[in-house]
Amino acid sequence: MQAVFTTDVLVIGGGLAGERCAIEAATDGHDVVLLSLVPPRRSHSCAAQGGMQAALANCVKGAGDNPTVHFLDTVKGSDWGADQEVVRIFVDQAPIAVRELAHFGVPWTRVRPGKNSYFIKGERVDISEPAEKVGLLMHRDFGGTAKWRTCYAAAGTGHAVLYAVDGEVVRLGVSVRDRMEAIALIHEDRRCWGAVVRCLRTGKLSTFLAKATVIATGGYGRIYGQYTTNATINEGMGAAIALDTGVVPLANMEAVQFHPTGLMPSGILVTEGCRGDGGHLLDKHLHRFMVDLEPEKQELASRDVVCRHMMEVIRDGRGVETPYGPHLWLDLRHLGEQHLTTKLREVYEICTEFLGINPVHDLVPVRPTQHYSMGGVRVNKDGQAYGMTGLFAVGEASCWDMHGFNRLGGNSLAETIVAGRVIGRRVAQFARANELDVSTALAVRYQRQQQKRIAGWLARTRSGPSVYAIRDAIAETMIRKVGIFRTGSELEQAVEELSKQLRLVDQATLRAKSPGMNPELTFALRLRGFARLALVTAVSALARTESRGAHARTDYPARDDAHWLSRTLARWPQDAKEPVLSYEPVGLIDLPPGHRGYGKVESVDMTDSVEEYNACVETAWRRQGALEPVEPIGASMQWGSWRAAEAETEQRRRA
């Protein structure tokens, strides 16, 4: 049976980015079909504990904040790898986006009247919040920011936001198809027309044809196996099917963020809010090492900096040895039972439920763990994929690119909503301006190809490796050789090992042949894409001979703005054995590269002037397949606005 469905907009992925995008398209009157591996409320967005950065300046420690200060923090955090225009769009829209969520019903934590007790750099501080701010959205402190800016709903921001946004999706009548997986994009002559979809209830195939297709499938942390905070569903299949087209590039795949506080041994995330609220990191001698290593920011330096210090301490033999490998301690005891059981309740529950320890009295075992994929499907500022009309990407699955080589805490959840609104509007405009002018024969052809692929897996009888053995081998290579610290020789080994695993995919055999969704077949269909994502990550990391943000090369420790102020693009041409890399400028530069204010200082300066660099951006992007955005490149820049903000912040800091 060849089931073919049509719609205006097909959104692949039911997390926050996909849902917010669907709302925008549905509000504009389009028919929207939203596919999700799980019921949308079970998407990984629900696990975001921390919050959303938006410069509202509602509390005393946020005084003087504005979108430009947020812009400065984000560009510095990205180690100048971000597209500064996209950052500008983001910081300007973030306050509106969080207020809209309040309107949707998110129970944001509010400014409380009178004296409030906070922990700042380990000290208890009493601050009186002014009466005129009482009841507005409260902020908490997150790493890498000049101000308290992160809006939050107790310790379950992602959950609360996802439920509110999904409520809107239900209200608008978006056709949500859960347990449905897009396994191939349908495209012809660089125009995308939807996807071939496999039902995870019955195993049946169908095709969904659409004017506009949106990839919103989140990150690919599972290529790191158990060494990730990501959910089991975060296998990056949206990025993988985009790569399969042969023309759409993935960008900055080497930019992988590790989170300082993944819980041992399962990798469950313990929120940055722990450090924001005053938690300490200790070595095995219970010494607070971050005070020595980063006297200014201490535990609140940006994530990449904290992770690298933690790994150095572990390499020095100051980690706590366990059968699962070494770890460090997170000390929350001084925050007290009241604080831990209310403001950090989810953390408290994770410790008691999963480890059987009580953070009120016990130290929490943590280690740096893969957390976030800065890289993804390369899109222009409207969310349109390079090289493919009608295909969009949004959220963690995309490289928009506001995070560059390091994302700040509180900026990813905010990105899902802000980008969902901005890109959703562009998707709606695109769907309005275009017809569904496609032959169903194309759909049938693509569906047959996938049927053949499935039949191939089921028919393979010779004895080969299991799909899980290949997956585990990939994960071991990734954490050992493409982890926090990278060197050329290890990366070369990684590329070799991953290439071998990719070749093995074609020999792997299934043991389960049962009809229906067949969990082993379901994973097998992802395996080639999974191996390709890992290989692209390693190849990109090997090629980039500098250190920038989360990409730390011990053999090239300096950030090299003379050669590497660029974005990596990786394509996988049809039938090629390996990816092909190319590079493009990061975007128009307003804030020139400088010191981040934390972390290493070593860097090689740009040889071009900023003006020379900026003059080449548009042509270089077009050459890489960037589509024309609705508004010209640079239209949202606010040239030079950062100067006043930086001067003001500096003045306040001195005072």
Add this chain to the structure above:
Amino acid sequence: MIEPRHEASGRKLRFEIFRYNPVDPSSHPHMDTFELGETPYMTLFIALHRIREEQDPSLQFDFSCRSAVCGSCGLLINGRPGLACHTRTADLPDTIRLHPLPVFKLIGDLSVDTGSWFRQMAQRVESWIHEKVPFDPKAQEARMDDDLARAIYEGERCIECGCCVASCGVANVRPQFVGPAGMNRIARFMMDPRDERTDSEWFDVVSSDEGVFGCVGLMACHDICPKGLPLLEVYAYLRRKMLAKVMTPLAREAEPSKRQSSKM
């Protein structure tokens, strides 16, 4: 899954797992038995993945976040509904019997369709804010007392895992019953001053046998809830509100305004 393989307790665990694949005409409901050596920190998340990857790759079950926030992995564990991901084998006897949650449609083995159930519930109780005014992107956010925000967040903590529904004597026999999770949703919106629905409007949804007065008071939901939601108080709150509604004119005194009556 790369889990440490060494033994901890030395216990040999025996898993008896319900099997049935409705898509396969040759499949019939039955129990399969698997043995597994217990490892340190072992949870049912770790155990079920090991069984699938080492012993029977056709075994169906659901996980996503594996940190008790996504609500995917509700199961009957030795007859009691609970989340598999945060159930430590150390807390269980040598023999562990696993069944899919009742009430929900079976997808296969331990996997059930909670998504469709909760979606119809969301449509039925209109689980979104019925706003009083349209969103103004230029305006400052409306103020809210932080204690009220916290109270709403309490109700918002439900992860829709379905354990309460599976444990509910009424939901097991009356498909139309809105269920404890549904009641909790309703209470969450009733106390939210941003929602314009009045108690009279809620009365139609809540006051029938399919709503709060259908509950026969076994309160297994309250005991079972993996997130520790105070469902007993939720029911009491709703009954109180509904009684106040019918007992006019006393109602006017008992229910001065949404804002003040928000604390459960």
